[in-house]
Amino acid sequence: MHEFSICQSLVDAIVSELDRIAEPRPFKLISARVVVGAMRQIAPDILQTAYGLMTKGTAAKDSALEIVKVPATGKCDECGWNGEMRDAFIQCGRCGKAGIELTGGMELYLDNLEIEPDGQD
Amino acid sequence: MAKIDIKVYKDLMGENEKWAAKTRELLRENDVYMLNIIGSPGCGKTALLENSVRRLEGKLRFAVLEGDVETTRDAERLSALDVTVYQLISGGACHLEAKLVHHALRDLDLDNLDVVIVENVGNLVCPAEFDIGEHGKIAVLSVTEGEDKPIKYPLLFSKAIAVILTKTDLLPHLNFDIDACEDYIRQVNAGMPVLRVAAVTGEGMDRWIAGLVERNFAKRI
Numbered sequence: 099m100h101e102f103s104i105c106q107s108l109v110d111a112i113v114s115e116l117d118r119i120a121e122p123r124p125f126k127l128i129s130a131r132v133v134v135g136a137m138r139q140i141a142p143d144i145l146q147t148a149y150g151l152m153t154k155g156t157a158a159k160d161s162a163l164e165i166v167k168v169p170a171t172g173k174c175d176e177c178g179w180n181g182e183m184r185d186a187f188i189q190c191g192r193c194g195k196a197g198i199e200l201t202g203g204m205e206l207y208l209d210n211l212e213i214e215p216d217g218q219d
Numbered sequence: 220m221a222k223i224d225i226k227v228y229k230d231l232m233g234e235n236e237k238w239a240a241k242t243r244e245l246l247r248e249n250d251v252y253m254l255n256i257i258g259s260p261g262c263g264k265t266a267l268l269e270n271s272v273r274r275l276e277g278k279l280r281f282a283v284l285e286g287d288v289e290t291t292r293d294a295e296r297l298s299a300l301d302v303t304v305y306q307l308i309s310g311g312a313c314h315l316e317a318k319l320v321h322h323a324l325r326d327l328d329l330d331n332l333d334v335v336i337v338e339n340v341g342n343l344v345c346p347a348e349f350d351i352g353e354h355g356k357i358a359v360l361s362v363t364e365g366e367d368k369p370i371k372y373p374l375l376f377s378k379a380i381a382v383i384l385t386k387t388d389l390l391p392h393l394n395f396d397i398d399a400c401e402d403y404i405r406q407v408n409a410g411m412p413v414l415r416v417a418a419v420t421g422e423g424m425d426r427w428i429a430g431l432v433e434r435n436f437a438k439r440i
Contacts, residue, residue, distance in 0.1 A: 099313050100345035107231045115227050128222060132231070139344050139374055188377055188407050197377070197409030206232055211225040 101140055104206070105148035108132060109158060111208045116157045119213070126216035129162040130208065136170040137203035170203025235349055238317035242324060242352025249329035252434050253337065255351055257375055258359030260341030263385035263418060265293045267359065267427070268336060270418040272300040274428050281334035281431075284323050286315040288340055303327065314345035317352055334431055343368065347375035354434070355380030362386050362393055366400035373407045381412040381436035383427065388417035412436045 112130050119125065134140050142165045149163040169182045174190035175198070181191050183203070190198050230236070246253050258264050268283055275281060282303040285294045294306035305323050309315060320337060327335065337353065339346040347356070358379040360368055363386055369376040376382065382404050384397065401413050414436065416423035430436035 100348055103312065103314075103316065104231055104348075107234055110234070111227070111229045111231060115225065115229070119225070122223070125223075137374055139348060139372075188373060195409070196406045197411075200377075206230065208227045208229045208231060210227055212222050213225065214222045 099144065101144040102148045102152075104140065105145060105152050108149070108208060109152045109156060112153075112158045112211065113156050115208075115211060116213075122213075122215040124216045125213045127158050127161040128212045128214055129164055130158065130212075131164040131166060131210050133166050133168055133205050133207055133209045135168050135203040135205035137200065138206055140206075142167075166209065168202060168205055171201045172198045173201050174198045232350070235317045238321045239350040239352035242317060242321045245321070245324060245329070246335075246352065246354070249332070251329050251332050251335055252431075253324075253335040253353045254431075255337045255339055255346070255353035255356045256359060257339045257343070257346045257356055257379070258341065258361070258385075259343055259364060262341070262359050262361040262364065264338050264341070264359050265296055266418040267383065267385060267416065268297060268338065269300060270421065270424055271336075271428065271431070272297065272302045274424060275431070276301065278428075279333045279432055280331055281336060282327050282332055284320065284335065284337045286338055286340045288312070293338065303332075309340050313340055313342050314349050315339050315351055316349055320351040343372040343375055347372070347378060355436075357436075358382045360384055360400070362390055362395040362397060362400075366396050367403055369400070369403040369407055376404055376411070377407040379408070379411070381414060381430065383414045383416050385416050385418060387415045387423065388420045410437075 146163055153159050172183050173180050174195055176195045177193040179190050179192040188198060189196050256264050283297055284305050284307055286307045286309055287293055288309055288311060291306045294304045297304045307315060307319055307323055356379045358375050362384060404411050404413055414426050416427055
């Protein structure tokens with residue numbers, strides 16, 4: 099259930115980004131995209147529920163949350179392999195060496211916001 | 220009207236990371252070693268600490284920060300012994316965050332401490348995600364759990380600096396294959412030090428205590 103505390107950081111980040119927008123005004127937030135690495139133990143459904151609840155009454159209300167998962171990748175210092183890892187095993191995809199260096203999969207960031215002008219003009 | 224894309228690229232762990240960095244600074248200034256103990260409810264974290272308190276008397280000055288969702292029961296267990304204990308109540312949250320830990324540390328007499336042990340909320344998932352500024356995470360797994368937990372919860376078992384397998388005195392009564400468990404651990408982290416401990420009988424405690432004193436768990440004794 100740490101999705102709620104992560105969502106709080108997400109909503110704070112979105113609101114502070116929206117505050118900085120000078121043009122166009124007024125505007126409406128259509129969607130926010132968050133990138134989550136495969137090694138992060140984040141349940142997308144819970145994050146979506148949290149997002150719906152926690153954006154209420156903020157500048158991000160009624161916006162969609164797009165969750166983009168990126169794979170866990172690794173680099174093997176034994177055989178030089180570089181690539182995407184299967185399952186939970188942090189293993190080389192070629193020689194099978196265990197516990198290789200993670201090069202991706204721990205991402206957790208607000209990637210972009212999509213807004214549109216709101217109002218008559 | 221045209222939609223407008225705004226690139227943000229903002230790390231969502233930034234706020235937590237800020238507090239964790241402050242904690243690292245505070246620990247460095249005071250030369251205090253801090254460990255973050257993570258394991259399921261009932262895996263024996265508090266029993267391990269109870270036994271440690273007795274063994275560390277006169278060797279090391281240490282304090283415990285007890286994280287729990289509710290109640291001060293664990294803190295009461297430990298404060299019956301001779302050690303400074305603060306209770307951190309997460310208030311429903313499944314993990315401790317850096318800010319809460321930092322404030323608790325500020326209240327400790329760090330000048331007169333060598334080690335701070337944070338006993339995180341009992342949970343193998345969420346606490347692994349949150350850096351609290353510690354020198355290392357210690358994963359605790361009891362032999363009454365499944366031996367494949369390390370590959371089910373790979374984040375914790377890959378990030379930890381050591382794994383403690385507790386309650387090993389119960390092994391004769393269980394089907395737990397401890398060597399298979401160590402293999403699973405090494406599948407997620409090839410070089411992981413694994414300590415086998417029975418806090419009740421004291422078996423294996425020496426290596427854990429030596430690790431605390433030397434700030435290094437890789438050495439076999």
